[in-house]
Structure formats: C-alpha cells, structure tokens
Amino acid sequence: MLIHSAAQLLTLSGGPQRGRALGTLGVIENGAALIRDEKIVAVGSTDELRAAYPDEPSLDTSGCVVMPGFVDPHTHVIWGGDRAAEFEMRLEGKHYLDILAAGGGILSTVRATRTASIETLIAQTRPRLLRMFATGTTTAEAKTGYGLQTATELRLLKALLTLDNEGPLELAITFLGAHAIPPEYKDDPQGYTDLVSKTMLPILSQWWQTHAPRLPFPFVDVFCENKAFNLAQSRRILEKAKALGFPLKIHADEFDNIGGASLAVELEAVSADHLVRTSQVDIAALGKSETVAVSLPCTPFGLAERDYTPAQEILDAGGILALATDCNPGTAWCESMQFAIALACRYLKLTPAQAIAAATINAAHAIRRANVIGSLEPGKQADLLVLSVPDYRHLGYRFGTNLVKQVVKCGRVYSVDVGYYRTA
Amino acid sequence: MLIHSAAQLLTLSGGPQRGRALGTLGVIENGAALIRDEKIVAVGSTDELRAAYPDEPSLDTSGCVVMPGFVDPHTHVIWGGDRAAEFEMRLEGKHYLDILAAGGGILSTVRATRTASIETLIAQTRPRLLRMFATGTTTAEAKTGYGLQTATELRLLKALLTLDNEGPLELAITFLGAHAIPPEYKDDPQGYTDLVSKTMLPILSQWWQTHAPRLPFPFVDVFCENKAFNLAQSRRILEKAKALGFPLKIHADEFDNIGGASLAVELEAVSADHLVRTSQVDIAALGKSETVAVSLPCTPFGLAERDYTPAQEILDAGGILALATDCNPGTAWCESMQFAIALACRYLKLTPAQAIAAATINAAHAIRRANVIGSLEPGKQADLLVLSVPDYRHLGYRFGTNLVKQVVKCGRVYSVDVGYYRTA
Numbered sequence: 001m002l003i004h005s006a007a008q009l010l011t012l013s014g015g016p017q018r019g020r021a022l023g024t025l026g027v028i029e030n031g032a033a034l035i036r037d038e039k040i041v042a043v044g045s046t047d048e049l050r051a052a053y054p055d056e057p058s059l060d061t062s063g064c065v066v067m068p069g070f071v072d073p074h075t076h077v078i079w080g081g082d083r084a085a086e087f088e089m090r091l092e093g094k095h096y097l098d099i100l101a102a103g104g105g106i107l108s109t110v111r112a113t114r115t116a117s118i119e120t121l122i123a124q125t126r127p128r129l130l131r132m133f134a135t136g137t138t139t140a141e142a143k144t145g146y147g148l149q150t151a152t153e154l155r156l157l158k159a160l161l162t163l164d165n166e167g168p169l170e171l172a173i174t175f176l177g178a179h180a181i182p183p184e185y186k187d188d189p190q191g192y193t194d195l196v197s198k199t200m201l202p203i204l205s206q207w208w209q210t211h212a213p214r215l216p217f218p219f220v221d222v223f224c225e226n227k228a229f230n231l232a233q234s235r236r237i238l239e240k241a242k243a244l245g246f247p248l249k250i251h252a253d254e255f256d257n258i259g260g261a262s263l264a265v266e267l268e269a270v271s272a273d274h275l276v277r278t279s280q281v282d283i284a285a286l287g288k289s290e291t292v293a294v295s296l297p298c299t300p301f302g303l304a305e306r307d308y309t310p311a312q313e314i315l316d317a318g319g320i321l322a323l324a325t326d327c328n329p330g331t332a333w334c335e336s337m338q339f340a341i342a343l344a345c346r347y348l349k350l351t352p353a354q355a356i357a358a359a360t361i362n363a364a365h366a367i368r369r370a371n372v373i374g375s376l377e378p379g380k381q382a383d384l385l386v387l388s389v390p391d392y393r394h395l396g397y398r399f400g401t402n403l404v405k406q407v408v409k410c411g412r413v414y415s416v417d418v419g420y421y422r423t424a
Numbered sequence: 425m426l427i428h429s430a431a432q433l434l435t436l437s438g439g440p441q442r443g444r445a446l447g448t449l450g451v452i453e454n455g456a457a458l459i460r461d462e463k464i465v466a467v468g469s470t471d472e473l474r475a476a477y478p479d480e481p482s483l484d485t486s487g488c489v490v491m492p493g494f495v496d497p498h499t500h501v502i503w504g505g506d507r508a509a510e511f512e513m514r515l516e517g518k519h520y521l522d523i524l525a526a527g528g529g530i531l532s533t534v535r536a537t538r539t540a541s542i543e544t545l546i547a548q549t550r551p552r553l554l555r556m557f558a559t560g561t562t563t564a565e566a567k568t569g570y571g572l573q574t575a576t577e578l579r580l581l582k583a584l585l586t587l588d589n590e591g592p593l594e595l596a597i598t599f600l601g602a603h604a605i606p607p608e609y610k611d612d613p614q615g616y617t618d619l620v621s622k623t624m625l626p627i628l629s630q631w632w633q634t635h636a637p638r639l640p641f642p643f644v645d646v647f648c649e650n651k652a653f654n655l656a657q658s659r660r661i662l663e664k665a666k667a668l669g670f671p672l673k674i675h676a677d678e679f680d681n682i683g684g685a686s687l688a689v690e691l692e693a694v695s696a697d698h699l700v701r702t703s704q705v706d707i708a709a710l711g712k713s714e715t716v717a718v719s720l721p722c723t724p725f726g727l728a729e730r731d732y733t734p735a736q737e738i739l740d741a742g743g744i745l746a747l748a749t750d751c752n753p754g755t756a757w758c759e760s761m762q763f764a765i766a767l768a769c770r771y772l773k774l775t776p777a778q779a780i781a782a783a784t785i786n787a788a789h790a791i792r793r794a795n796v797i798g799s800l801e802p803g804k805q806a807d808l809l810v811l812s813v814p815d816y817r818h819l820g821y822r823f824g825t826n827l828v829k830q831v832v833k834c835g836r837v838y839s840v841d842v843g844y845y846r847t848a
Contacts, residue, residue, distance in 0.1 A: 084776075084817035091775045091820075127812075131825050302823070304770035306730070325824075339824030346728035351515045352508075388551075393508035396515075399726070400749075400763030401555050402826070 001411070002056040004032040004046045006066035007390040011043055012357060012375035016365040019287070019318035023354035025392065031066060035382040038410040043376050059413065061386050064405060065394075067356065068375050069138025069383035070337035071363035074273050074294050074324035076176075077132070078125045078156055078163075079146045081112025083329050106146075106180050109329050113146035113156070121159045128327065129169045131335035134416050136404040138383040139170040141324070141367050143221060145179030148192075150200055153177050154207055161212055168409040172367040174219040174249060175204055178229050178237050193233040197240040205244050219270065219367075221249040224260035231259050238267050247368060253277040254299070265289040271366040273324070275309045276300065283310065287317025292366035295358075296326035297343035298334045311348035322362040323355060338395060338403060345396035352396040382411040425835070426480040428456040428470045430490035431814040435467055436781060436799035440789040443711070443742035447778035449816065455490060459806040462834040467800050483837065485810050488829060489818075491780065492799050493562025493807035494761035495787035498697050498718050498748035500600075501556070502549045502580055502587075503570045505536025507753050530570075530604050533753050537570035537580070545583045550590075552751065555759035557593040558840050560828040562807040564593060565748070565791050567645060569600030572616075574624055577601050578631055585636055592833040596791040598643040598673060599628055602653050602661050617657040621664040629668050643694065643791075645673040648684035655683050662691050671792060677701040678723070689713040695790040697748070699733045700724065707734065711741025716790035719782075720750035721767035722758045735772035746786040747779060762819060762827060769820035776820040806835040 009031025017024055032049040034042040034056065042049060086104035099105055113121070132140055142163075144156035157173065164171035177196045185192035201220065208217060220241035224234040228251075238248050248269035252260025253276055261282035264272035272286065273294040286293050295309035314321055323340045326332045334340070341355040350358065364374025372381050386406040387394070394403060407414045433455025441448055456473040458466040458480065466473060510528035523529060537545070556564055566587075568580035581597065588595035601620045609616035625644065632641060644665035648658040652675075662672050672693035676684025677700055685706035688696035696710060697718040710717050719733035738745055747764045750756045758764070765779040774782065788798025796805050810830035811818070818827055831838045 082815075082818070082821075084815050084821045087769075087821040088775050088777075088817050091769055091773060135825075298824070301770070333822040334824040336824035345511075345515055346725070349515060351512050353512075391506075391508045393512050394506070397506075397508045397511040398757040400722070400758040400760035400824075401559075 001035045002032060002049060002053055002058045003035065003061055003066060003384070003408070004050065004058055005060055005062040006031040007063055008065045008392055009033065009043070009376065010065065010067040010356065010392055011377065012068055012361045013377045016320050016362050016370055017357050018320050019315050022315060022321060022357050022362070023351055025353050025356060027392070033066065033376055033384065035408070035411050038382055040376055040378055040380050040382050042378055063390050065387040065389055065392050067385050067387065067392065068360040068373070069385055069407065069409065070136045070359050071367065071369070071374055072132065072137045072140040072324050072327070072337050073271065073292075073322055073363045073366035074296055074326055075140050075142050076145060076326070076328035077128050077140065077142050078121060078144070078159060079109050079113055079329050080116035080121060080124065081109055081329070083108060106330055107183055109146050110148055110180070110182065114149065114152050118155050118159050121156065122162055125159065125163060128335055129163060132327070133169040133407060133409075133414070134404065135336040135338055135402050136385045136407060137169065137335075137337050138407065138409050139172065139364070139367070139369065139373055141172045141174055141219070143174040143176040143179075145176030148177065148180060148182035150203060153200065154203075157207070157218070158211065168412065168414065170409075172219070172369065174221045175246075176221045176223070178222040178234070180223065180228055189229070189233065193229065193236055197237045201237075201240050201244055201246070217246050219249045220246040221251065223251040224258065224263065225251065225254060226256045226258060231263060234260060235263055238263070238269070242267055249273060253282070257282065261286055264291050270368055271322070274299070275314070276307050278310060283313050283317050283319070286314060287319045290320070292322050292362060293319045294322045294324050294366050295344065295348060296324050296332070297347055298332035298340055299326045300347070301343055302332035302334070308347040311344070311350060320362055320365060321358050322366040323358040324363065324366075336402070339399065341396050342399040352393045355396055356392060382408055384408045425459045426456060426473060426477055426482045427459065427485055427490060427808070427810075427832070428474060428482055429484055429486040430455040431487055432489045432816055433457065433467070433800065434489065434491040434780065434816055435801065436492055436785045437801045438799075440744050440786050440794055441781050442744050443739050446739060446745060446781050446786070447775055449777050449780060451816070457490065457800055457808065459832070459835050462806055464800055464802055464804050464806050466802055487814050489811040489813055489816050491809050491811065491816065492784045492797070493809055493831065493833065494560045494783050495791065495793070495798055496556065496561045496564040496748050496751070496761050497695065497716075497746055497787045497790035498720055498750055499564050499566050500569060500750070500752035501552050501564065501566050502545060502568070502583060503533050503537055503753050504540035504545060504548065505533060505753070507532060530754055531607055533570050534572055534604070534606065538573065538576050542579050542583050545580065546586055549583065549587060552759055553587060553593045556751070557831060557833075557838070558828065559760040559762055559826050560809045560831060561593065561759075561761050562831065562833050563596065563788070563791070563793065563797055565596045565598055565643070567598040567600040567603075569603030572601065572604060572606035574627060577624065578627075581631070581642070582635065592836065592838065594833075596643070596793065598645050599670075600645045600647070602646040602658070604647065604652055613653070613657065617653065617660055621661045625661075625664050625668055625670070641670050643673045644670040645675065647675040648682065648687065649675065649678060650680045650682060655687060658684060659687060662687070662693070666691055673697060677706070681706065685710055688715050694792055695746070698723070699738070700731050702734060707737050707741050707743070710738060711743045714744070716746050716786060717743045718746045718748050718790050719768065719772060720748050720756070721771055722756035722764055723750045724771070725767050726756035726758070732771040735768070735774060744786055744789060745782050746790040747782040748787065748790075760826070763823065765820050766823040776817045779820055780816060806832055808832045
C-alpha cells in the first residue's frame with residue numbers, strides 16, 4: 001500500500017535524539033510511504049514513490065500530516081475501580097489523611113484490584129486501551145503494581161499479556177510489585193522489600209518463561225520515594241532484578257529527590273521516570289548516560305501542581321528526553337499522548353517538534369524498541385498516524401481534542417471517528 | 425422516546441445557581457426522561473416513567489450519566505487561517521513584537537479572515553463545530569470580530585447564521601466589531617470607535633432585521649482592555665448598542681483591570697467574560713448583579729499563565745459563575761467544554777458538580793437561554809448527553825478524552841464515536 005500526498009510526512013529517522021538534537025523531524029513535503037505486510041518498505045516524496053511503485057493500492061493523505069504512531073512509555077493502565085469520589089473530596093478541601101481514612105488513595109485501588117477477577121480487569125482496561133489507540137498510541141508500556149501480592153501481580157501480568165495479544169494496541173509489560181508498601185506490611189517495609197526481591201522476582205522469572213516464552217523479559221520498576229521505597233530498598237530490588245536478567249526502570253523524584261535517577265544510571269536502567277525534583281547532580285548523571293529521562297507532565301497537571309520536569313536542563317545536560325502519559329486512576333487518568341504534548345509545550349517549554357520526537361522515537365527508546373518502532377524508516381514496523389491537519393505544529397497548539405484521523409498498526413488501517421452520526 | 429435506566433440523571437433544575445448555591449445537580453439515580461418531538465415531557469425515576477408511559481420506544485442508558493447538553497457561552501469559533509507557526513515561535517522564545525513583525529498575532533487572523541470567501545469561512549468553521557458537538561456542546565455562543573470592517577463583519581454574521589441553520593449545533597450569535605483596533609486605524613482608535621458605534625451598529629440593526637427577522641437580536645460585545653478599547657471607548661460602543669436594543673457582553677480583565685466588569689454591571693450586560701485581573705470592587709459589583717461572570721480557563725492554560733479567574737471570591741460575593749472555552753486561534757484552540765471543566769476543577773477549585781452547573785444552566789443564563797436549555801425539565805428543549813461513565817465526577821477527574829457517548833439535540837439522537845474501525 002502506498003500512503004501518499006501527505007502535506008508533511010515526518011520520518012523521525014536517525015535514532016534517538018540526545019540533548020539539543022531533540023526535535024529533528026525529517027519533514028518530507030508531499031511525502032509518501034510504501035507499506036507491505038507489517039513493514040515499511042520505502043519512504044520518500046510522492047513523485048518518487050509513485051514512479052517506483054506505479055501499481056500499488058493507495059491511501060490518499062492530502063492535506064494531512066503522516067507521522068510515526070505515538071509510543072507511550074509509562075502507564076499504569078490496568079486497575080480495578082476508580083477514584084472519582086476521592087477527586088471530589090480533594091477539591092472540597094479534604095486532607096489526604098482524611099481521604100485515606102475514608103478508604104481513598106492508592107490502597108483503595110489496590111483493594112479493588114485484588115478483589116477483581118481477571119475477566120473484570122480485562123474488561124475495565126480494554127476501553128482505556130481503545131482510547132489510547134484512537135488518540136494515536138500504537139505501542140504503550142503497561143505496569144502491574146496495584147496487586148502488591150504475588151497472586152494478584154501475576155493476574156495483572158496475565159491480563160496484560162491477554163490484552164497485548166488481542167491488539168491492536170501493542171504493550172510493553174513492566175512488573176511493578178514495588179509500587180507501594182501494601183497494608184499488611186505497613187509496619188515492615190523491609191519485609192515487603194524482601195518479599196519482592198527474594199520471592200516475587202524469582203517467581204516472575206519462571207512464570208514469564210512459561211507464559212510468554214517468545215517475548216523478551218518484562219521491565220522491573222521500583223517507586224523510589226520517601227513515601228514508598230527508599231534508596232537502599234530500591235537498590236536491593238533493582239540489583240536482584242538485574243542479576244535475574246530483567247531490564248530496569250525507576251520512578252524517581254516525583255515528590256522528593258532521594259537519588260533514584262543516579263541509581264538508575266549506575267544500574268544502567270532503561271529509563272528513569274517522573275523527574276520533577278531532580279537535582280543538578282542527577283541531571284548531570286542522566287545527561288551522560290543511556291538511561292532515558294521520561295517526563296510525565298499529565299501528573300503535575302492532574303494534581304494542579306506548579307512544578308514539572310526541568311526538561312530544558314535535562315536537554316542542556318545532553319539527556320535523552322521522552323514523554324509519557326502516566327495514565328493511572330489517582331493522579332492522571334489521561335490516555336492521550338496528544339495531551340501530554342500540549343502540556344510539554346506549555347510547561348516543559350518544548351517546541352511541537354521536540355515534543356513529537358520525545359513522544360515517538362525517544363519514547364520507543366525508553367522501552368527498548370527503537371529498533372522496530374518510533375520512526376518511519378524502511379524495515380521498521382508499519383505503525384503510523386494520519387492527522388487531520390496540514391502542519392505538525394497543530395500538535396501542542398490545539399488541546400482538548402483528537403487530531404488523529406487514521407491509525408495504521410502493523411500495516412493495517414484503522415479509521416478513527418471524531419464525529420457523530422444520527423441514530424434516531 | 426423514553427431515555428431510561430441512567431445510573432445518574434442530572435436535572436440541574438431550578439434555574440441559574442448564584443454564589444455558593446452553585447453545584448446543585450438534582451441527581452436522580454436510575455433516572456429517566458421522556459422526550460416527544462423536540463421537548464422534554466417528563467423527568468423522574470425509571471420505575472415511575474416506565475409505569476406512566478409503558479408503550480414508549482426506549483433508549484437504554486444503563487451504567488451511564490444523563491445530563492443537559494453543555495452550553496458554551498463564549499467562543500470566537502469563526503476565523504480564517506491558523507496560527508500554528510506563531511505558537512512555535514513563542515515557544516522558541518521569540519518576542520511578541522517579533523511575532524507581530526513576522527505577520528503574527530490577531531492581525532494575521534484578521535488578514536486571513538478578510539481575504540476568505542464566505543464559503544471558505546463556513547468550510548473551515550464547520551469541523552470546529554463538529555468537534556464541539558461531538559464533545560457534548562449542544563448550544564454555543566459564536567462571535568464575529570476578525571473582520572474589523574463592516575463588510576467582513578457582516579460576512580461573518582451571514583456565515584454564522586448559515587451554520588446555525590445547518591445544525592445540529594445551535595448558535596447564539598454575537599457582534600464583536602470592537603475586538604481590536606484594525607491596522608488602518610492604528611493611529612486613530614477614536615476613529616474606529618466612532619465607526620463601530622455610529623456606522624456599524626446601526627447597519628447591524630437593519631441588517632439583522634432583514635436577514636434574521638425571526639431571531640432575537642445578537643449580543644454586542646467589546647474587548648475592554650488597555651491594548652484594545654479603553655473604558656470610555658467601551659462605554660460609548662455599549663451605550664449605543666443598548667440604545668439600539670442589543671443585549672450586551674464584555675471582555676474584561678483578561679490582562680488588566682480597567683473597570684470593564686463594573687461597566688457591564690452598570691449597563692446591565694448579560695455577561696462579563698475572562699475576569700482574571702478583576703478587582704474586589706468589581707467582584708462585589710458582579711456579586712450583586714444579574715450579569716453572569718463567565719470564566720474562560722482554557723485561555724490562561726493556552727498561554728501557560730499562572731492566574732485564573734478568582735472563582736471562589738466571585739462565588740463568595742454571590743456571583744453567577746459560568747464556564748466557556750473561548751475557542752479561538754490565538755490563545756485557546758479548544759472545542760471541548762469537558763476540558764474547560766477539567767481546568768476549572770484544578771485552577772478555579774470548583775468541584776465537578778459546581779463546574780457542571782457552570783457549564784450548563786449558568787452558561788445558558790449567560791446567553792439568555794436559561795428558559796429553554798441548560799437543564800432537564802418538562803417543557804425545555806430536549807438537549808442532553810449520555811456519558812459513558814456511571815458517575816458525574818468522572819467529568820473533571822479525567823482529562824484529554826471525550827466521555828460523551830450520545831448527544832440528543834432537539835430530541836434527535838446522535839451517536840458519538842470515540843473508537844476506531846479497521847478499514848484496510
């Protein structure tokens with residue numbers, strides 16, 4: 001199939017974009033891409049590709065931007081229940097402790113998740129994945145972490161493997177058994193750290209080889225914060241995971257700077273995520289590393305906080321910056337990478353071009369898939385978007401809406417409806 | 425038609441909600457509404473209405489919220505061109521004056537609008553109205569104001585009447601000839617003030633009676649700011665408009681507090697809009713008046729500014745607060761009232777219930793239509809939404825997405841697609 005006549009085709013070719021190189025879109029005007037089966041075969045101008053492939057079935061994208069599908073490298077998209085009532089309580093001025101006492105906070109989601117069947121979890125997660133896909137995310141990372149006990153964490157993994165298999169949205173799975181200290185260990189965080197590192201991780205290794213033998217190992221992630229796992233506990237879990245062969249991720253500096261980002265660099269983690277309170281030392285370490293700095297602007301927005309990731313400093317230090325939604329039921333129930341881009345332009349001061357690169361090729365690098373997705377280059381998977389706008393800068397500029405017209409996933413074309421039709 | 429089994433049906437009955445009374449939703453669990461032709465006939469519990477109307481065709485809304493359609497009481501939705509390039513220049517740190525010199529700013533939109541045919545203006549505006557309708561706005565105010573010369577302002581009016589007639593989104597039209605000083609009057613703002621008040625307004629009166637004899641007069645609005653029309657100029661235009669029988673609106677206190685809100689109260693304007701820099705004196709005046717305080721949170725968000733409407737002070741003073749998008753190409757290209765609600769919860773500290781009332785019954789009051797729309801009450805127009813969530817608090821809590829499943833406009837049901845389907 002020849003996708004042709006794009007007002008702008010963004011290739012994002014050349015691999016992850018480090019530091020101030022961020023924002024190199026590789027714009028081809030009147031662009032085209034040849035797709036066969038699941039792969040991109042050629043990318044160029046419409047004139048060139050039409051001449052070279054005159055008999056190919058075609059998809060006209062006149063007046064539209066064609067670009068790689070968004071990669072969302074940080075989500076907690078699977079959970080039970082919701083926290084709409086808690087959101088209202090916060091706005092009414094209720095204190096966080098009162099909300100906890102009323103059964104709110106992350107532990108309410110843990111409770112609802114533990115009591116949900118796998119069928120319920122899948123049924124509740126599917127519409128969130130649909131919203132992601134319809135807003136242009138073709139691959140998303142998805143974490144466990146609302147189980148906090150072996151059986152429930154494995155149920156979440158099973159549900160995620162099922163949803164990944166169902167498609168069309170592709171998932172990169174992360175084990176986040178170390179998301180919070182569960183209530184039964186509230187006076188013994190060390191005991192829970194032991195449970196994760198000594199029991200859960202070895203079980204996970206075996207389980208994965210049995211249930212997903214053809215897939216690469218999942219990521220192992222830790223919530224490294226004063227309120228969750230301290231630096232020593234985080235190190236123990238991540239070192240054990242590394243020894244078992246798991247690639248690593250870390251939640252660092254969302255609320256406090258306790259050194260998680262430097263730990264990620266030291267352990268060669270694939271990414272360090274959140275990065276709001278990150279120190280100069282940690283920024284410098286990230287800047288010299290291969291660890292991707294993943295900013296989650298929907299979270300400060302969701303909480304109406306003023307501080308966001310110091311993205312300009314990370315770029316100045318030479319860091320590899322990516323964007324994600326952090327989609328979760330507590331702080332940021334947002335499925336749209338387009339909205340993460342709109343926030344990044346305003347609060348990280350990224351240009352639309354920089355935000356797009358951070359949401360595609362660099363985001364693919366943050367889940368170790370930049371070799372197959374994140375750009376439009378021959379040999380890569382045919383994951384791409386047709387936007388209903390003639391200029392990529394409409395991303396960021398416009399907000400609260402969905403600019404995606406079509407999603408192509410593994411060479412298959414899906415039309416996205418932004419409209420309505422009369423039914424009665 | 426019997427709309428039944430709603431998890432929550434929000435009536436918003438009882439008229440505009442002043443001050444701390446804001447947020448009275450009138451929730452009916454397992455609610456139902458009977459619709460005949462274009463009107464609501466009855467509202468109550470599903471059991472009651474099913475017993476009373478056993479043979480009625482039905483629309484099952486199990487697991488959903490049913491509520492009045494959003495009313496967006498402040499938009500600049502008709503314009504030519506776009507300002508995506510200017511958005512990028514601002515992020516690259518270009519100064520506002522450099523952007524103006526490069527052809528940016530409001531005057532670039534004026535240029536593009538003046539040179540656009542009515543067919544072009546209609547074709548470019550239609551998809552914006554579609555996005556509004558698909559995100560749940562059933563009636564929107566729409567202003568002229570990118571013409572700034574008689575012929576173009578009348579062309580915009582004609583285009584808006586055409587679009588209103590086309591439907592399904594219903595428009596309440598506003599004449600904003602006094603949106604900015606046009607370039608040909610840049611050294612003579614007084615001359616342009618004279619042109620608006622002495623020439624345009626009398627022509628408008630005649631024109632409207634010829635072209636829209638069955639519709640009420642449009643609103644007349646003025647941009648009362650240091651950069652636009654000062655207080656004396658605003659007064660001259662509004663007093664002339666009032667003498668001619670036009671209902672009034674005003675843009676006040678977006679950037680500077682120069683007394684526009686108190687002028688609105690004095691002249692009994694229907695609404696005063698923006699209200700970011702509003703003084704205590706002005707807030708007190710609004711609080712004792714019938715002039716609706718319309719907050720436009722998408723605009724500070726669009727500009728990444730920190731200050732929003734002092735909504736809590738307006739409520740404390742007894743004001744009637746409404747929400748709108750301000751949809752426009754410069755500061756806030758956003759069609760979604762759901763996003764305005766998400767911002768209002770975070771930056772105006774409204775609860776979801778308050779934000780919903782501000783976006784429905786109070787917004788209807790801000791365009792003088794609270795007698796026909798804005799609530800679900802017998803005799804009112806059948807404009808309502810079916811949301812794909814079981815609890816109204818998902819509005820505000822969730823962002824970057826569209827929770828509308830069906831829109832009912834004048835009794836007709838439109839399905840909204842949030843998904844995708846495979847086409848190739």
